Amino acid sequence: AQTVTQSQPEMSVQEAETVTLSCTYDTSESDYYLFWYKQPPSRQMILVIRQEAYKQQNATENRFSVNFQKAAKSFSLKISDSQLGDAAMYFCAFLESGGGADGLTFGKGTHLIIQP
Amino acid sequence: DVKVTQSSRYLVKRTGEKVFLECVQDMDHENMFWYRQDPGLGLRLIYFSYDVKMKEKGDIPEGYSVSREKKERFSLILESASTNQTSMYLCASRRFYPTTGGLGGTGELFFGEGSRLTVL
Numbered sequence: 367a368q369t370v371t372q373s374q375p376e377m378s379v380q381e382a383e384t385v386t387l388s389c390t391y392d393t394s395e396s397d398y399y400l401f402w403y404k405q406p407p408s409r410q411m412i413l414v415i416r417q418e419a420y421k422q423q424n425a426t427e428n429r430f431s432v433n434f435q436k437a438a439k440s441f442s443l444k445i446s447d448s449q450l451g452d453a454a455m456y457f458c459a460f461l462e463s464g465g466g467a468d469g470l471t472f473g474k475g476t477h478l479i480i481q482p
Numbered sequence: 483d484v485k486v487t488q489s490s491r492y493l494v495k496r497t498g499e500k501v502f503l504e505c506v507q508d509m510d511h512e513n514m515f516w517y518r519q520d521p522g523l524g525l526r527l528i529y530f531s532y533d534v535k536m537k538e539k540g541d542i543p544e545g546y547s548v549s550r551e552k553k554e555r556f557s558l559i560l561e562s563a564s565t566n567q568t569s570m571y572l573c574a575s576r577r578f579y580p581t582t583g584g585l586g587g588t589g590e591l592f593f594g595e596g597s598r599l600t601v602l
Contacts, residue, residue, distance in 0.1 A: 399589045410596070
């Protein structure tokens with residue numbers, strides 16, 4: 367079974383600075399997808415960024431980018447120019463490719479605090 | 483935009499009561515999911531459904547059942563609520579997966595706002 371580990375229960379960063387959230391995973395599969403989800407205090411989870419394991423290029427969405435290290439099974443999220451609206455729980459998630467209709471496997475989350 | 487609606491944001495029930503949590507999605511998604519979210523434990527999958535009338539157990543199905551009579555609706559049922567079922571429940575939907583010949587979705591889940599259940 368796949369496991370996803372987020373080693374930072376909580377992170378704090380000054381507004382406008384850059385922060386990196388870490389995520390590692392364990393799998394024997396070679397083809398899979400990785401996600402970062404954001405859950406603001408209103409509770410609705412939204413997708414931040416998605417990475418396909420077969421793509422070597424790191425995914426980027428505006429201020430959000432990932433550092434995907436397949437050999438190390440690492441998938442960190444970098445948030446540049448942090449804004450107050452970035453404060454939320456962030457979850458890293460894994461999905462096996464071609465494995466059926468299973469749900470995503472989630473990490474335990476990182477609580478990101480933005481200091482004004 | 484995909485909309486996933488959970489019928490109740492907050493519920494308070496008593497031990498032993500039967501509880502229904504309803505979830506409706508408006509994007510004709512085949513797959514639907516129920517997760518439970520607890521502090522320090524992240525999200526854990528309770529049940530999921532491939533399609534209408536199909537259901538599969540997730541990682542923590544004990545004490546729960548589900549119903550999917552219509553494609554857009556996926557219900558989570560607590561037959562006899564217990565205090566250890568006090569939690570946040572998240573419903574999610576997704577276009578069918580895996581991809582086949584370019585069809586299908588990206589694997590992304592779309593979530594509802596959650597239902598906070600307290601069992602006294």
